[in-house]
Amino acid sequence: xxxxxxxxxxxxxxxxxxxxxxxxxxxxxxxxxxxxxxxxxxxxxxxxxxxxxxxxxxxxxxxxxxxxxxxxxxxxxxxxxxxxxxxxxxxxxxxxxxxxxxxxxxxxxxxxxxxxxxxxxxx
Numbered sequence: 560x561x562x563x564x565x566x567x568x569x570x571x572x573x574x575x576x577x578x579x580x581x582x583x584x585x586x587x588x589x590x591x592x593x594x595x596x597x598x599x600x601x602x603x604x605x606x607x608x609x610x611x612x613x614x615x616x617x618x619x620x621x622x623x624x625x626x627x628x629x630x631x632x633x634x635x636x637x638x639x640x641x642x643x644x645x646x647x648x649x650x651x652x653x654x655x656x657x658x659x660x661x662x663x664x665x666x667x668x669x670x671x672x673x674x675x676x677x678x679x680x681x682x
Contacts, residue, residue, distance in 0.1 A: 561585035561671050563655045568676030571645055575680070579640040581655030581673055589633035591658030595640045597651035598675075604654070606664030608640060618662035623649075645680045652677050 567579040579595070594609035608619045608629040617629050628641045638655060652675040659666045 563657070563671050563673035565653060565655050565673045565676040568653060568678045570679045570681065573645060573647055573680055573682050575645050576641065576643045577645065577678060579642075579653055579655075579676060579678075581638045581640075583636045583638075583657075583671075586671075588636060588638075588657050592660070592662060593631060593638045593655070593657035594659045594662075594664055595629060595638070596654045596656055596664065597649075597678075598654070599648075599651040602651075607653070609659055609662045609664055610638065611662065616662060618664075642678075645678075647680045647682045650678060650680045 562584045563581055565581045571577055590612050592609055592611055595607040596604050597607050598604040606620055607623055608627055610617045610629045610631055614631050619627055626644045631638045654675045655673045
């Protein structure tokens with residue numbers, strides 16, 4: 560059974576930082592683009608960031624550009640998302656997903672999602 564399990568969310572003050580982790584099991588994702596999405600209360604899920612299989616190329620949504628860093632450790636089948644200078648508008652459930660088709664967050668066919676980790680940023 561393929562699972563993506565996110566962790567690292569929590570309550571943080573505005574201006575703080577968090578590092579989210581996503582560990583995969585049941586399948587080797589090391590050859591694929593992986594990404595992070597988020598869904599704020601009452602809003603649609605949106606793309607946040609993506610990374611190529613080798614970690615050499617990344618892409619970020621404008622909303623986190625310059626504040627977020629996506630990375631991966633293929634030996635651990637884990638993808639990370641570090642977000643700094645957090646804002647109240649970053650409050651959302653953050654989801655890990657893969658394999659993605661593009662660094663823009665597009666996907667076709669079978670794609671897996673974690674259950675998400677909640678990030679709450681207080682003002």
